[in-house]
Amino acid sequence: MNQSQQQSGLSAPPTHSRNRIQKITRILTAFFLGQGAVQGITVLTGLYLVRNLSVEAYAQYGLATGFQITASSLMDFGLASTIIPLVGSRIADRKLVGTYVRAAKHLRDKTFSFTIPIVVAVFGLIAHRHHWSLGAQMLLMLSVVISLYSAGQVSYFSAPLFLYGRFREYYVPQTIAGAGRLTLYVLMGIGRVLNAPAAALLGALNITANGWLIGRESRKQVEWPEHNDPRVEQEMLRYIMPAIPPIILGAFQGQIALFLVSIFGGTTNIAQVAALGRLGQLFIVFTTFNVVVVEPHVARLPAARLRSAYTKLFALAVVASGGITSLAFVVPRPFLWLLGPNYRDLAGLVGLVVMTACINYLAGLLWIMNRSRKWVFWRGTILEVTLVVLCQVIFVATIGMRTTRNAVLMNLALSFCYVVSHGYISIYGHSRKDPEDQTALG
Numbered sequence: 001m002n003q004s005q006q007q008s009g010l011s012a013p014p015t016h017s018r019n020r021i022q023k024i025t026r027i028l029t030a031f032f033l034g035q036g037a038v039q040g041i042t043v044l045t046g047l048y049l050v051r052n053l054s055v056e057a058y059a060q061y062g063l064a065t066g067f068q069i070t071a072s073s074l075m076d077f078g079l080a081s082t083i084i085p086l087v088g089s090r091i092a093d094r095k096l097v098g099t100y101v102r103a104a105k106h107l108r109d110k111t112f113s114f115t116i117p118i119v120v121a122v123f124g125l126i127a128h129r130h131h132w133s134l135g136a137q138m139l140l141m142l143s144v145v146i147s148l149y150s151a152g153q154v155s156y157f158s159a160p161l162f163l164y165g166r167f168r169e170y171y172v173p174q175t176i177a178g179a180g181r182l183t184l185y186v187l188m189g190i191g192r193v194l195n196a197p198a199a200a201l202l203g204a205l206n207i208t209a210n211g212w213l214i215g216r217e218s219r220k221q222v223e224w225p226e227h228n229d230p231r232v233e234q235e236m237l238r239y240i241m242p243a244i245p246p247i248i249l250g251a252f253q254g255q256i257a258l259f260l261v262s263i264f265g266g267t268t269n270i271a272q273v274a275a276l277g278r279l280g281q282l283f284i285v286f287t288t289f290n291v292v293v294v295e296p297h298v299a300r301l302p303a304a305r306l307r308s309a310y311t312k313l314f315a316l317a318v319v320a321s322g323g324i325t326s327l328a329f330v331v332p333r334p335f336l337w338l339l340g341p342n343y344r345d346l347a348g349l350v351g352l353v354v355m356t357a358c359i360n361y362l363a364g365l366l367w368i369m370n371r372s373r374k375w376v377f378w379r380g381t382i383l384e385v386t387l388v389v390l391c392q393v394i395f396v397a398t399i400g401m402r403t404t405r406n407a408v409l410m411n412l413a414l415s416f417c418y419v420v421s422h423g424y425i426s427i428y429g430h431s432r433k434d435p436e437d438q439t440a441l442g
Contacts, residue, residue, distance in 0.1 A: 034172075039175045047339070048182065048185055060136060061199050064123075067126075068144045074175055075108065081151075084372065085239070085293055098225055103232040116145060119148065138258070149208075157218040162291070173209070173213030185199065240302035246388075275339050279350065297309075310369055313369065321361060334350055359412070360415045369426070377429075379425075389415060
């Protein structure tokens with residue numbers, strides 16, 4: 001080996017390492033700048049509404065948005081989340097990616113058509129119970145329908161942008177639309193015409209704009225097939241089938257307390273539970289990081305590096321969550337100040353709400369890493385469903401759901417059910433003899 005070859009051989013590792021560090025830095029910078037802008041606007045929007053809507057108006061808005069979030073998860077059944085794991089390391093095949101995206105879109109549109117009548121009927125019954133005006137009920141219901149359809153477009157069209165690291169195309173449209181939405185809220189507030197139906201409809205239109213803009217950019221990244229591929233749709237359904245029961249239950253994880261309080265409690269309790277839920281939105285940036293950055297990374301990892309990556313990512317999440325939870329218990333007032341004077345009496349619940357959000361984040365991280373390796377097993381489904389159902393039944397039967405504190409405590413109990421079940425699947429997945437076999441559903 002001559003001198004130039006030796007120099008080349010010696011310099012290659014540092015160059016490779018430097019390029020890798022630069023790539024990671026570029027990805028993290030793009031994510032945190034983009035997500036920071038979107039999350040910042042979302043938080044400001046939520047806080048503006050919670051501080052400027054009356055308690056009754058915020059109860060109406062909170063019920064509509066909470067219902068929309070839950071129904072969206074039920075309609076999607078996790079179909080959009082199958083795209084990245086099933087593509088795996090084949091991201092260079094843009095026609096294949098387009099086929100998976102089209103299949104997810106087709107299946108999501110079908111579930112929307114089948115379930116929207118049920119959604120409308122259930123929401124109408126809940127809203128009618130609180131004797132809100134017919135006009136308000138109809139406008140809130142319209143906002144839910146628009147949001148549900150548009151949320152599907154956002155979810156499945158986002159996958160190609162995550163796969164190819166096109167964060168600018170993903171975040172810029174959302175930032176612009178979100179800023180426009182917040183501006184309109186402020187103008188309506190100044191003009192004293194801001195109410196729950198107007199806020200909910202503007203939120204629905206914001207999701208619609210995001211879906212159209214993200215869809216336009218996403219189609220540029222893939223080769224869009226002319227027809228649906230039934231085989232790909234069947235592959236998606238086979239993969240996600242064991243996860244559908246826990247996905248259905250998980251859709252209620254953040255909203256079940258709100259719905260139960262809406263049945264057993266009063267309007268004030270609905271507003272308080274919805275307002276405290278806003279604190280959980282402060283941590284959405286970390287959850288989104290799991291979907292946008294962690295999932296594509298873990299899906300492509302070789303088996304030799306998998307266990308180390310799992311351990312490091314989860315350990316970092318535990319340390320960060322512990323620090324945030326401790327802060328919320330020691331100094332809850334800064335968190336509570338964000339909600340405004342209508343909710344100053346909830347200081348004793350802030351620490352519990354933040355702890356719940358952190359535990360849910362840890363459970364979500366485990367779920368994202370598990371599904372990225374196609375570790376979706378019926379044994380995990382049975383454990384998760386059993387724990388969650390038992391927890392809910394025992395809690396409602398023994399403690400009840402008439403107060404805001406009880407709603408917070410039940411959410412905390414449910415969060416432990418999720419982290420235990422996803423942790424079990426992580427251990428089981430790593431113990432499998434052939435870690436490269438990611439397709440068997442045990």
